[in-house]
Structure formats: C-alpha cells, structure tokens
Amino acid sequence: GQQLNQSPQSMFIQEGEDVSMNCTSSSIFNTWLWYKQDPGEGPVLLIALYKAGELTSNGRLTAQFGITRKDSFLNISASIPSDVGIYFCAGPPTGNQFYFGTGTSLTVIP
Amino acid sequence: EAGVTQSPTHLIKTRGQQATLRCSPISGHTSVYWYQQALGLGLQFLLWYDEGEERNRGNFPPRFSGRQFPNYSSELNVNALELEDSALYLCASTILRVRGEQFFGPGTRLTVL
Numbered sequence: 763g764q765q766l767n768q769s770p771q772s773m774f775i776q777e778g779e780d781v782s783m784n785c786t787s788s789s790i791f792n793t794w795l796w797y798k799q800d801p802g803e804g805p806v807l808l809i810a811l812y813k814a815g816e817l818t819s820n821g822r823l824t825a826q827f828g829i830t831r832k833d834s835f836l837n838i839s840a841s842i843p844s845d846v847g848i849y850f851c852a853g854p855p856t857g858n859q860f861y862f863g864t865g866t867s868l869t870v871i872p
Numbered sequence: 873e874a875g876v877t878q879s880p881t882h883l884i885k886t887r888g889q890q891a892t893l894r895c896s897p898i899s900g901h902t903s904v905y906w907y908q909q910a911l912g913l914g915l916q917f918l919l920w921y922d923e924g925e926e927r928n929r930g931n932f933p934p935r936f937s938g939r940q941f942p943n944y945s946s947e948l949n950v951n952a953l954e955l956e957d958s959a960l961y962l963c964a965s966t967i968l969r970v971r972g973e974q975f976f977g978p979g980t981r982l983t984v985l
Contacts, residue, residue: 795973804876804962804976805915850915852974860905860974862915 766863781838785851794834876977897965
C-alpha cells in the first residue's frame with residue numbers, strides 16, 4: 763500500500779534552534795497536511811497545502827509542497843519547549859483514502 | 873464550535889470481551905474516520921464512513937466493525953478482544969468534498985488485560 767516516509771525519525775535539539783523535517787511519498791499527492799500530536803492526545807492540524815510549490819506559514823511553522831508533488835517539508839523556527847511532540851505528515855494520493863507518515867518525534871532541551 | 877468528541881476516554885476490558893467506542897463529528901461534517909495507534913507507533917487506518925455508509929476499511933480483521941448513524945456520529949465495535957488490541961483509538965471527521973482536512977478527537981485509550 764501507500765507509504766509515506768518521514769525523516770528524521772527523531773530529533774533532539776536545543777531550545778531556540780530551528781528544525782527541519784520532510785516527508786516523501788511513492789505516489790503523487792494533491793494535498794499535504796501536517797499534524798502535531800502530544801502524548802495521549804489526538805493529532806492537531808498545523809498546516810494544509812494544496813498546490814505544488816506552495817509555501818505556507820503558521821506562526822513559527824513553515825511548510826512547503828514539493829514541486830514533484832511527492833514530497834513536503836516542515837520547518838520550525840526558534841524552537842520552544844512546547845514544540846515537543848510527534849509530527850505527522852498526511853495526505854490523500856487519489857480518491858479519499860488518507861495515509862499518515864511514520865512520524866518525527868521532536869524533543870526540545872531547555 | 874465544538875470539536876470532535878469521543879467516549880469513553882479510557883476503557884479497560886479483558887481478553888475475549890467486546891468493546892464499543894463512540895465518536896461525534898464536528899457539526900456539518902459527514903465523514904468519519906477511525907484509526908488505531910499502538911503505543912509509540914503511527915496511525916493505522918481502520919474504517920471510513922460517509923453519509924451512513926462504510927466507504928473503505930484498512931487491513932484489520934472483521935472483528936473490527938462499526939457504523940455511522942443518521943446524525944453522522946459513529947461507533948466502533950471490537951469483538952473477541954485480544955491483548956494486541958490495546959491502543960489509542962482515534963476518530964477524525966471531515967467535510968469530504970471540501971479540502972479534505974481531518975480533525976481529530978482526543979481518542980479512547982483501550983486496554984485489554
């Protein structure tokens with residue numbers, strides 16, 4: 763089935779550092795979504811992308827829809843302790859089946 | 873506007889029993905998805921309901937089933953519980969034909985002893 767590969771799998775960074783993570787697909791996507799999940803809670807939608815090459819920001823978060831439509835990137839600037847969590851990419855390849863990435867676990871050291 | 877709600881928050885069952893989990897979508901959302909998330913792992917797609925019909929299911933045995941009611945709320949049933957069914961079960965809703973973003977509930981933590 764559809765595979766969404768996220769990298770890195772985990773990150774340990776100092777507070778104030780910038781973070782970059784990416785997601786690649788084996789299929790073309792027409793939507794890319796980025797979610798954050800805190801332990802024991804449901805994922806929260808951070809950013810949605812709908813057009814190849816699109817660059818969208820949400821506060822300190824910036825995400826880009828890759829021009830090949832098979833990848834997406836999420837950047838977090840000036841990380842803070844509350845950025846800790848697991849970040850998932852997601853998106854429907856065709857039709858309405860949704861797939862989620864393997865997740866990137868972020869730890870911010872104060 | 874209320875978000876997606878799920879009940880119960882926690883559920884403890886023993887092996888062989890049946891579990892019923894409930895989900896109420898955001899008002900106006902007609903599509904409900906169910907996911908299983910085992911501890912430390914990613915989200916595994918379980919079931920998708922839209923307009924009262926099951927539209928798709930993931931790679932799970934038939935003892936995982938559910939339904940969607942006329943008010944678009946949904947129920948997930950897990951029969952003959954096994955130890956490996958212990959997980960966080962997440963429900964998400966979306967307005968299927970508009971953009972496609974899914975909005976998640978807080979989840980139900982199912983523990984099978």
